Amino acid sequence: MKMYTYVIPRDYGFAPNPYLGYCTLATCKPRIRKGAQIGDWIAAYGAADSGIRGKLVVLMKVEETLTFDEYWEDVRFLKKRPTFNRGMYRAYGDNIYHHVDGEWVQEESHHSMEDGSINYANLKRDTSVDRVLIATEFYYFGNNAIDIPNKFAELIGSGRNHRVIDDEKLINNFMDYIKKKYNVGINGVPYSKQIGMFAQYSGK
Secondary structure (H helix, E strand, C coil), X not given: CCEEEEEECCCCXXXXXXXXXXXXXXXXXXXXXXXXXXXXXXXXXXXXXXXCECCEEEEEECCXXXXXXXXXXXXXXXXXXXXCCCCHHHHCCCCXXXXXXXXXXXXXXXXXXXXXXXXHHHHHHHHCCCCEEEECCEEECHHHCECCCHHHHHHCCCCCCCEEECCHHHHHHHHHHHHHHCCCEECCXXXXXXXXXXXXXXXX
């Protein structure tokens, strides 16, 4: 068991996406999506300019992995396909990649261009690893991001790159702490989201 920790510079409920009973990481962080194995934990912390620097935004346990095409076709995740008339959380759906006639399709989404056309920078990075991470055991804090006790400071993500922690005793102690204090599931709303406004990420 390992823990992958990183800084999340933007949080729209897109990557990771904590909605509809599953926390999924289907875009961004290709190295984490490639390396994380079943049973590993992924933890994202607030960035320096976010107002929640060093606080835990989301924590998810990898329980399943799928290819993008498998994710697209799986009936459990049809509602994670972006739609723009069912509320903002549905607009930020992360089920956006699949193949048609052997070519990648990028659905209109947070990672497409403003006119809905393909953002090739995002497509290239996201599909460089054809793997979606899926969790049902997760803690999403969003704007209610939590402080971590100093004894677990080693787990806090910092800098541009992710870190991998392989100290199982430390991870287990941390998870015991989290499980005693917090409820599994959604405990906040995305800290970057602005009411009534939808944002696209340029990939830069």
